[in-house]
Amino acid sequence: MRISQLSWIAAATLWSSTVAAVTTPSVVIDLPYIGEPADNTLSPMQERELGARVMGQLYGGEYVLEDPELADYITSIGWKLAASSATRPPQLTFFLVKDDRINAFALPGGYIGFNAGLLLAAENESEVAGVMGHELAHVTQRHIARTAQDTEVATIATWLAVLAAIIAGSADPDVIIGALSVGQTLNYQRQVSFTRAHEQEADRIGIQTMAKAGFDPNGMASFFQKISQQSRLYGSGTPEILRTHPLSTNRIAEARARADSLPPVKLTPSLEFELMRARTRVLAADLPSQAVSDFEARLRNDPGNSANQYGLAFALSQMGQAARALTLAERLAEQYPAQVNIQLLLGQLYLEQGQKQRAVATLERTVKAFPRSAPARLAYAEALLSSGQSDRARQLLLSGDPAYGTPLQTYRLLAQAARESGNLAESSFQMAQFLFLRGDAGLALAQIDAGLRLPDLDDKQRARLLAKRREVRDRLPSNWRPLDQRP
Template identity: 65%
Template sequence: MNAATRSALTRGLLPLAVAALVLGSGRAAAVSTAALDLPQLGEPADNTLSPMQERALGARVTAELYRENYTVEDPQLIDYINAIGYKLAGASSTTPPPLTVFVVQDPRINAFALPGGYMGINAGTLLAADNESELAGVMGHELAHITQRHIARTAEDTEVGTIATWLAVIAAIIAGSANPDVVMGALAVGQGINYQRQVSYTRAHEQEADRIGIQTMAAAGFDPNGMASFFGKLQQQSRLYGNGIPEILLTHPLSTNRMAEAAARAAELPRIRHEDPIEFFVMRARARVLSAEMPGEALDYFANELKAGRDTIENRYGLAFAQFKQSQVVAAMQTLAPLVDRYPKQANIQLLDADLLAQNGRLDRAMDVYQRLLQLYPRYAPAMLAYAEALMNAGKPDAARQYLLSHEQAQGTQLATYQLLAQAARESGNLAESAYQMGTYLQLRGDPGSALAQLDAGLRLPELSAQDRARLVAKRTEVRNALPDSYLAR
């Protein structure tokens, strides 16, 4: 998504934020990309959409975010966020649908729940959280919106026309979000919605999400005070921008009473001392680098932090990662070296060391690090993907492909897996397999047109085996059947 399109989407969709189940406030919430708020406005109840249909709708909206390159496709960050989500889901008193958590490439604070178990976390939310319990508080709050089906319950109590309007808007965004004119036209349909009624339901749901979210995060082993302390940060930001906050966002119920209620609920629970893992600080550093608007912004930030004497794990790792992203490999290796020696079993630090070794032409040493990590953490998907990519760089695409296919825990959980499988198959000369895997990758990214083009190219290959043809045809049928009615096939 280019800057102009993103800006147009933000301006056009801002009115939709009024009923969004978003935790953020202040300027961060006011300017948060409203396309992310959109799906929170119309999750119908079972008499309008079944849970399966809700899941399909959430998947379509999420795929649109992938297609517009608005998500952070970093295996380590994705794995970390999902691990917290799974921990919370396992502790929830109400079983959620299959949970999918993704990171949005936005340095501002926001989090949102989509129909069917999808949850988005802005990179800026990690940067604002001082500890893992605050991050878990945000996610626990959003998980409660999912388990309690707040959007569905709101839709049940509003006019059917309102539900249909918002579904039409969502469909329009999915069909033509690259064209701001399409978005604006769709929004014009929704101007008659009773905003105040929607807000009143949101207030009640926010209170319920706070209560259930605090219980869930405590059951998962996080400090339940994390939610209230994060509220404090949001209120501070709200005060900072004062009258600059649009009236539409002043209705979002972040109040002193709400903060006090969250603190009181946390005080009723047994005290929990949650020790933040190193991974939390490392992931904050990755989030800062990956969400920076300018290439050198994060590099300057971490360099200044170290120069000021704040030589923490987060700042040192962050500088090394920023240097790596700027192709300053030797400098990054020197920056990271103290952490590599001090934390020989910390997966993220060791993975960055291996990546730097590989970039520096020391592939044999890099492979040793990858293999040692996989012995320590055989089910860690980011290490699997890094190892497979290293095999391909070593001229062993068949070995990389077989490795990925034989490790089911990575298959289907990382978009990068399908992309690597397609690359490995292509480098091995198996073009039919490459077309199949790339078609799957593009389908999951929300680009069905390109997925069909890849599959059609595979079907045109000469001397295609009957098995490969049947597999490609089946995948093509799957992609075609999943297309919205309004989609015009190329």
């Protein structure tokens, strides 16, 4: 699957590729924070606002691969790296993009995206962590703001103009690419000269971070070397990641030398990595039937491969063949009773088969075994809702302690639980939260206004909705009007 509309993302990586180095002092002096020079161009709040608006366009175009298990997996790697970073990171959001090209990118405000193709191309978790460590370094060093500062031309107004053009031309890839060119051509020659030096800076910081986090520091160099070799061997054109992250023989050699200077790390193969690659393969396929054929062929060559069995079961479930998928999932669940993704698939297949009690019991056990797993909590809540236990579902969703923040789907399920319990004001509020965080402020405002029109609102409910309305309205242009009120 290839989404041509996403071609502008490759250009967006230039924001994070042309960077200025930041060194960490060996002695920390406790002085009041008075900001950085980069703040004069893009403050952290402005960066977050820009990133949120771009994310809204990605969600609106259905480019984000909204799968709780994959999102949780890449987020867990990301925060493991962030915890080992020498520079305290800002608020981070990791997400996958529905694109089979190999690429990764950092947007303003700590949003870090990975194409599905990158996860499929990686051979092990350390290679994924290597790319992620590189992108994380772009974020922790505030490369986007520093690029704007160093060019001495790009300002917040320029980036907002670029973003406005992206929004206006979101259905036309040519308009989007042209809009991003506004930012790219600002002092272009100077930016190009920065690219090599600052990509190496991100390599150096990323390798140090991933080694400290317990990953094999050779993962970064091995991944980029493999991609470079594939490009030469198959002559299929330069992979997207090489266009947005320029490589050279020296750069790969330097990354390898940095990794070799660190203590070696030997990791056991990760079953979760293999399962998530299989899951990605299914979700990235144009049709579930293609994924079924793919995994059936893989299993003919390697019948005992658990990841391929999982992939086939998941692909079958996407085709609506839950009975056949359930046979595979039950066999895997017996073999791996403590593997969260396999148990989640089993519970969801019970639900698809109408075996609601078994689904609830399986997912309840999974939540107890993995209390910090957001995907387990979401799956259990959905099972409770399907069995008419909306109050229990709401309590579960509100009482959770997500390790990496609150997943967006939580708000959608909270809205459903409130609606089924008859609390329409709460349902409007939670659905507005869901839509607003996805970047659709207009629909969020419509949900809030519908809530405010409900009879018998108490003062607390009204105040809560009005406060959210002010927050949402601030995101919209002053002249914005609903579709039904436009000429």
